[in-house]
Amino acid sequence: MAFVRSFGAAEVVTGSCHMLRLKSGIRILVDCGMFQGREEEWNAGPFGFDPKKVDLLLITHAHLDHVGRIPKLVKEGFEGMIVATKPTFELAQVVLMDSAKLMEEEFRTRYRKAQRRGEEKQVPPPLYTVEDVENLFLLPHTYARYDKPLKVAKGVRVLFRNAGHILGSATVEIDYKEEGVGKTVVFSGDLGTPHDIVTPYVADVPKADALFIESTYGDRNHKSLKKSVREFKEAVRKTLLNRGNVIIPSFAIERTQEVLCLLKQMYRNRELPHCKIFLDSPMAIRATHLFSKYHNELGPECRRFYREDGDVFGFPWLRFTSDVEDSKRINEIERGAVIIAGSGMCTGGRILHHFKNRLWNERNCVIFVGYQAEGTLGRHIVEGAQWVRIYNEDIRIRAKIYTINGFSAHADQRGLIEWMRRFEKLGKIALIHGEKEKQLLFKKAIRKQLGKRAHIVRYKEKIFL
Structure with a gap:
């Protein structure tokens, strides 16, 4: 039976990284982001899975907490296909090059200071380098177009819809068959607000047997x-x-x-x-x-x-x-x-x-x-x-x-619930990309307003589909 495991953005906001394992053995990774803030030290640790065994990487958008560890993934053996919108690929190059340059500069500074103390061997190397980022963009990749299904493996297709978060951002639908029965799992990515100044409206999704939805602001509504x-x-x-x-x-x-x-x-x-x-x-x-x-x-x-x-x-x-x-x-x-x-x-x-x-x-x-x-x-x-x-x-x-707090690129509680309300068919709801105390409030709101149960995903927990 297919299942999803989250290796980031589970009871925390950053480090988005979610593995869909199909019964056929295909492994699909959705995002591979950097941990930020209190969890930043986790970036240097192991992924929790073997990058060499990942067949496909789908990228929802180019923010660092969704793409920031992809060069490390490649450095440790990932050689599969990457799928994202064309703007996301180009923005990711800007973001990751900047990230690599900053890490290399920080390493050189710390190394020089450590040399004066005779402690240079204790300075950890950068998570990845500019060369690692360049190697990433040499891998095979496919550009996804909004609302156009894309076959990525036997019996598996993906469809990207506009998430209205930043340029190129997407909600990802993965359609697959299990024992002859078609199923759909949806990853919301980060959803935008319905009245954003720069990006268009968030696209509706018709159905999901399982929905993995962000919950960054699931506890509140934004100011006007x-x-x-x-x-x-x-x-x-x-x-x-x-x-x-x-x-x-x-x-x-x-x-x-x-x-x-x-x-x-x-x-x-x-x-x-x-x-x-x-x-x-x-x-x-x-x-x-x-x-x-x-x-x-x-x-x-x-x-x-x-x-x-x-x-x-x-x-x-x-x-x-x-x-x-x-x-x-x-x-x-x-x-x-x-x-x-x-x-x-x-x-x-x-x-x-x-x-x-x-x-x-x-x-x-x-x-x-x-x-x-x-x-x-x-x-x-x-x-x-x-x-x-x-x-x-x-x-x-x-x-x-x-x-001025009203300029948020993330949907608030009202926006997230209204987006889910428009599903024609909605099965399991799994909460990711949010702090646990906020997710608990969001879970209660979903129960009250949609009459549905939601599950807060834990790190490495298997969510069977």
């Missing part, structure tokens, strides 16, 4: 997007009219593109005071070019921008600063700048330089548009810190701090 957009615009306008500068820590994929889209709306509607806008993140710039390349797969507002301007995100006041020297020159601007930089949680990257130069000025503001994990600099600031230490210097926080 309209209210969040209004708060964002008011914060930008107020700061610029006060002759200050706006600093926006932003995630490179999806959140940055939302911010650019909002600023372009303001420019076109004459809501934006005259300013200079800088996208100061090489990774976000590469991702933005890819979003523009696949403009036909974006939401209606982005497609309209492209039809009318020939450019989804660009407008006269926007500048891309890939070069380090160009980034440094932004600090010479005394007022009237909007600076979008990474990292989204302020754990590194160019945002720290902008903080060092601007946090102390009461005319400036910082707008947080994404989740700030516990223990990060971003969380420290959001929680009301008056001082921060950046590059060994104590900085007084006088800038106005805005936290």
Whole structure:
């Protein structure tokens, strides 16, 4: 009998990695992501299965917690077929190259310091290298197209539907036969919100004998997007009219593109005071070019921008600063700048330089548009810190701090339940990709609103289909 085992994103949010084992012996892996936050040390450990025996890898989307360990999978022997949408492949290259470069740089830094102590043998190597990432993209792969069934093995086909989460994201249906009976198992991937600014609506799925559904925000409903957009615009306008500068820590994929889209709306509607806008993140710039390349797969507002301007995100006041020297020159601007930089949680990257130069000025503001994990600099600031230490210097926080929580790329409890409600046939429900305490609340909500039982998947547990 077929079964699924989860080797990541089981009672935790990150590290998505789910193995479908068919009665025929075929092994299909859905995602192979990186653990982040408290579970980060798990990345260097064993997978819990033999990568050499995996026949097929299906990728739902290109966020690091869904693709981040694929180079390690290849390094340890995986040679099977990879299936994903074309935008997901291209975004994954951007994400994984950036990840590999950061790990190599961190290794070199730690190695130099250890050498001075005579402890260089104790420094663990990077999880993978740029060369490992390059080897990954030499493997056989097939591009999935939305709503087009794809035969991947004898008696097995897959179908990708738009998950509305980020560019190229997908919900994956796997159809197979067991003892002559057709069955369908569905992996939701990460589901988007029904009113996202950049991505289109989440596609419906007609049936599932078993559904493995994400539960990141299964415990709550998001704040109104309209209210969040209004708060964002008011914060930008107020700061610029006060002759200050706006600093926006932003995630490179999806959140940055939302911010650019909002600023372009303001420019076109004459809501934006005259300013200079800088996208100061090489990774976000590469991702933005890819979003523009696949403009036909974006939401209606982005497609309209492209039809009318020939450019989804660009407008006269926007500048891309890939070069380090160009980034440094932004600090010479005394007022009237909007600076979008990474990292989204302020754990590194160019945002720290902008903080060092601007946090102390009461005319400036910082707008947080994404989740700030516990223990990060971003969380420290959001929680009301008056001082921060950046590059060994104590900085007084006088800038106005805005936290706008309505820009989520994940469906909330209401969205997840309404998506499940539209299934014509829905069998087993298995909860993955969420913290256990949130999953318990989501489980109760499913029981109350859908009249169905849901199971919280444990690490390595066999879920028979």
